[in-house]
Amino acid sequence: MKHIILFTISCFISGISFSQVMYSETHITITQGATLHVDGDLNISAGEMNLNEGATLSMGNNRTLLVNNGGSLNLLGSTAFSALVTSPGYFSLEVNSGGTIGAQYAIFERMGEMGIHIKDGAAINPMLPFLKSTFQNGIAGGTLLTINNNQTITIPEANFPMNSWGGNYNVVKSVDQGEVTFENAFGGFAGTPFEKDQFNRIFWGDELMTHSIPLPAGWSGLSSFVMPANDNMVSIFDPLGSNFIIAQTMTQAYYPSGGINTIGIWQPQSAYKVKMSAPDVLEISGAEESNKVFGINAGWSLVPVITNQPVNVVSLFAGTSVELVKDVAGVGVYWPAFGINTLGSLLPGKAYYAYLNSSGSVTFPENAKNTWTAQLPQEKHPDHPWNEVVVTGSSHLIVIEGDHTQGLLPGDVIGVFSEQEICHGVAEIIDPKSNFILIANADDQLTTFKDGFDDMELMTFKVYRPSTGEIFDMEVEYNLQMPHSGNFADEGLSAIKMINLSSTGIVSGFSPNINVYPNPTDGLVWISGISDFSKIEVIGSLGTTIMTIVNVGQKELSVDLSDLQSGVYQFKLSGEKGTLVKRVVKSLL
Numbered sequence: 219m220k221h222i223i224l225f226t227i228s229c230f231i232s233g234i235s236f237s238q239v240m241y242s243e244t245h246i247t248i249t250q251g252a253t254l255h256v257d258g259d260l261n262i263s264a265g266e267m268n269l270n271e272g273a274t275l276s277m278g279n280n281r282t283l284l285v286n287n288g289g290s291l292n293l294l295g296s297t298a299f300s301a302l303v304t305s306p307g308y309f310s311l312e313v314n315s316g317g318t319i320g321a322q323y324a325i326f327e328r329m330g331e332m333g334i335h336i337k338d339g340a341a342i343n344p345m346l347p348f349l350k351s352t353f354q355n356g357i358a359g360g361t362l363l364t365i366n367n368n369q370t371i372t373i374p375e376a377n378f379p380m381n382s383w384g385g386n387y388n389v390v391k392s393v394d395q396g397e398v399t400f401e402n403a404f405g406g407f408a409g410t411p412f413e414k415d416q417f418n419r420i421f422w423g424d425e426l427m428t429h430s431i432p433l434p435a436g437w438s439g440l441s442s443f444v445m446p447a448n449d450n451m452v453s454i455f456d457p458l459g460s461n462f463i464i465a466q467t468m469t470q471a472y473y474p475s476g477g478i479n480t481i482g483i484w485q486p487q488s489a490y491k492v493k494m495s496a497p498d499v500l501e502i503s504g505a506e507e508s509n510k511v512f513g514i515n516a517g518w519s520l521v522p523v524i525t526n527q528p529v530n531v532v533s534l535f536a537g538t539s540v541e542l543v544k545d546v547a548g549v550g551v552y553w554p555a556f557g558i559n560t561l562g563s564l565l566p567g568k569a570y571y572a573y574l575n576s577s578g579s580v581t582f583p584e585n586a587k588n589t590w591t592a593q594l595p596q597e598k599h600p601d602h603p604w605n606e607v608v609v610t611g612s613s614h615l616i617v618i619e620g621d622h623t624q625g626l627l628p629g630d631v632i633g634v635f636s637e638q639e640i641c642h643g644v645a646e647i648i649d650p651k652s653n654f655i656l657i658a659n660a661d662d663q664l665t666t667f668k669d670g671f672d673d674m675e676l677m678t679f680k681v682y683r684p685s686t687g688e689i690f691d692m693e694v695e696y697n698l699q700m701p702h703s704g705n706f707a708d709e710g711l712s713a714i715k716m717i718n719l720s721s722t723g724i725v726s727g728f729s730p731n732i733n734v735y736p737n738p739t740d741g742l743v744w745i746s747g748i749s750d751f752s753k754i755e756v757i758g759s760l761g762t763t764i765m766t767i768v769n770v771g772q773k774e775l776s777v778d779l780s781d782l783q784s785g786v787y788q789f790k791l792s793g794e795k796g797t798l799v800k801r802v803v804k805s806l807l
Contacts, residue, residue, distance in 0.1 A: 248273040250299060256281065262317070264288035271323070272299035279307025285340070287316030292346055295323030300352070304328045308357045315339025320346025326353050331360040338393070342371050352377040352405075358384035361414070362407075368395040373403070380406030388412040391419050399423075429502040429526075431567040432594055433458075433494050437611040437662075439546030439569030440465065440500070441489040441522030443585060447504035449483040458500060463493040463664065466611070468520055487512055489520035489569035491546045491611045493664065510582040514538070514574050518709050520546070521564070521572045525582040526589040528563035538578040542711075544571050547609050549597050549657060556617045556653045556713070566590055571709065600646035602631045602682050603689065605788055605801030607644055608669040612660035614677075614710035616643075618717070619653055619697070625719045626650040631682040632692065634658045640786070640801075641680075642670050660708050667785035667803060671706035681719060690719040734789060738803035741780035743789075745800075749773045751793035758787060779804050 245265060248254050250272040257278040263286040269275055271294060277283055283303070285291045291313075293301035301321070303311070305328040313319045313336045320343025326334060333356055336342060342365075353362040353376065362378065362385065378388045388407050391398065394417040401423070403409065409422050429444040446454055451472045455462045464473045467490060470480040486507060507524040514521065521543070523529065531543055531552045542553040543561060546569055550561035564570055566589070599607055616634065626632075626647055633641040634656055643658040658677060661670035671677065679692035695716035696703030702710040732747045745754070754767040756777065764782065769775060779787065782804055789800040 248275060256283075259284065261286060262289035262291055266290040266292065269293045269295075269301040269303070269324075271296040271301060274302045274304065277303070277305045277309035277328075279305060280309070281305070282310040282312060285313045285317035285319055287314065289316075290318045290320070290343070292319075292343065293321035293324035293326075293351070294346075295321075295325075295351075297323060297350075299323075300325045302327075311335065313337060313340040317341075318343050320348075321351045322346050322349040324348070324351040326351065326362070327355040329360070329362065330357050332364045332390075333360060333362040335364045336367050338367055340367050341369055342367075342373075344371065347371055348373045348376055350375045350377070352379065353388070354379045355383050356385045359386055361385065361387040361390045363389040365389065365391050365396070365398050365420075366393045368393075370397045372399045372401050374401045376400055376403045376408070378403065378405040378407035378412070381412070387414045389420055390414040392416065394419070397421065424505070426503050427506055429567065429589070431500045431502065433492060433498055433500055434594075434596075435494050435497050436609060437491060437493050437547035439489065439520070439548075440492045441524070441567065441569040442502045443507050443524050443526045443566055444502045445486050445504045445507050446484050446502050449485075449504075451479060451481050451484060454484055454502070455500070458494070458498050461494050461496045461498040463495055465490040465492045468518070487522055487524055489522035491520070491569065493611065493662075506585055510584065511579055512582065513579045514572060514577060516574055516577050518571060518573050521570045521580070523564045523566050523568060523570075523582070526566050526585045527583065528565050528590055529582060530563050531561050532559070534564065534580050534582070535572070538580065539575040540578075541573040541575055542615070543573075544613075544615065546571060547611055547613075549655075551615060551655045551657075553615070553617065553655070556619070558617065558653055558655055560655065565594060567594065573709075573711075599644050600631050601684065602633060602641070602644050604633055604641035604644070604680075604682075605786070607641055608659060608662070610659045610662040610670045612670075612708040613643075614658040614660070614671070614702070614706050614708070614712065616656040616658060616677075616712045616714060617653055618656060618714045620649070620651045621715075623647075623650045623717060625717070626681065627683065627685070629684055631684070632656055633680045633682065635678045635680060636668075636671055637676055637678075638668070640668070640788070658706060660706070666805075669786060673707060674705045676704060677706055679717075693718040693720070732791070732800065734800045734802055738805040739779060740805050741778060743777045743779060743802055744774060745777065745789065745791075746774040748775070748791060751791040753792045755790040755792070756787055757790055758782075758785070 246267045248269045250270050253274040253276060255276045259282045261284045295301035300323050302325045308328050308330045310330045311334045318341045356362045397419050399421045403422055409424050413420050426447060427444045429442045472479045472481045510524060544551045552559045552561040630647045632645050634643040635641055643656055645656040659670040661668055661672055679694060681690040681692050694714045697713035697715045700711050700713045702712045734745050748769060751769055754769055755763050756765045758764050784804050787802045789802055
């Protein structure tokens with residue numbers, strides 16, 4: 219076979235042909251209007267080939283154009299005249315390690331299965347990043363571009379015309395390295411649906427992201443940094459089935475079993491409080507929330523987290539008139555006026571209540587490349603001798619000012635009680651000289667029993683001291699500068715500035731070995747580990763003793779609640795060593 223070595227050539231005449239062309243350490247320019255026909259393979263090694271505007275390089279059928287180590291292929295078209303690489307059949311274009319390819323206003327067509335194949339160690343010229351170049355007319359079943367190097371590059375305004383040749387993909391990237399961003403790409407074959415990118419390293423700006431949000435049983439806050447592609451509330455929550463109960467904004471609700479849907483669609487920057495009957499994972503698929511500035515009205519608002527990383531609450535609300543930020547159905551609170559920050563960061567997937575004294579806005583950071591995927595924190599109440607506390611969707615915050623907490627010790631547990639002597643909030647004291655928060659929970663209107671405070675219900679307090687088993691009544695004096703004192707309010711705010719403890723004379727016999735099951739129950743309840751107790755009283759929601767059971771040294775016995783209405787009942791166990799109260803939920807039959 220004939221080998222022709224080109225050293226320095228400028229092609230001015232259309233139709234120059236070579237059977238097999240190889241060159242090294244040379245510079246070749248194909249000028250405007252000229253066409254270079256190459257019937258053999260073309261190797262560019264340690265040299266440069268430039269196609270000026272209006273120039274054409276035509277490769278022979280089933281031939282290969284190789285850009286090797288030190289070689290460079292540049293297509294330098296213009297808005298008026300493109301530079302073109304083509305073939306009467308199909309050819310291979312390979313950029314090997316050490317080789318470089320660059321283009322602007324160029325057309326690449328008639329390439330083989332791999333398209334322009336940019337291999338490991340090769341590079342796209344960052345000064346000529348395929349600007350406004352067209353990739354078209356590939357081989358059936360093939361791709362137009364294969365980019366398998368480790369380069370991070372942005373390709374502006376690439377054109378991928380409608381696929382009329384039966385190609386499989388526009389772009390393929392099969393290595394977990396480098397990133398390729400197509401900025402303002404266009405054409406019927408452009409975009410994510412036509413790529414092959416198993417490691418998520420090609421970006422078009424149209425990607426459907428998926429945000430997987432774990433939702434616990436009970437109440438929690440919900441938001442997403444993804445705007446659902448299908449924004450219909452029914453479609454979004456249907457996959458959760460019967461595990462989903464309700465989603466609420468500050469003024470509207472989607473409540474399937476109640477036939478209520480005043481929300482309709484998931485709006486951009488939405489935030490909800492949600493109730494679940496069992497844990498599940500909500501999948502939100504769509505485009506990234508693009509507007510990172512969230513406007514907040516004066517007063518209470520639900521705030522979403524529209525970024526995929528945790529955001530420091532202090533930094534986020536700096537410059538606003540923020541009074542406080544708190545978890546929805548959680549224990550985290552940021553209350554700068556009292557030096558309290560148990561919240562720390564706002565987490566993706568959750569929503570938060572914020573109170574601003576005047577309207578303002580917060581700006582969330584742009585999404586990071588990798589989404590935060592740590593587990594959401596699991597809230598746990600401290601051990602105490604009272605009933606199980608139910609966390610509901612609304613709460614009243616009570617700050618206890620540490621300057622006036624004489625008599626409290628580290629490890630003491632404070633409970634806040636309803637008029638029926640049911641505990642609806644507890645907090646452990648870590649440092650009695652520092653301000654700390656007690657959260658009182660509202661009654662959940664979606665349950666058949668009273669599991670929280672009614673509006674304007676009187677709140678009373680007790681202290682449990684685990685070190686001695688003592689229980690104290692706690693008399694309090696409120697800070698009257700706060701909006702609420704003494705009575706519960708949804709999203710209410712109180713501060714206690716003075717306390718006084720008086721012993722009730724009750725010593726708690728609280729023991730983790732006491733088991734009440736099943737709970738909830740539809741009738742029969744078993745109580746085990748009770749050999750130290752001589753009497754069991756069943757107390758209704760109004761504080762009335764419904765039945766008394768005398769236990770003579772038994773380790774286990776059963777109590778039948780079948781004839782009682784659904785609701786919450788207290789099992790008060792008494793003995794020589796003290797008193798213990800367990801809460802039992804009687805459900806519908």
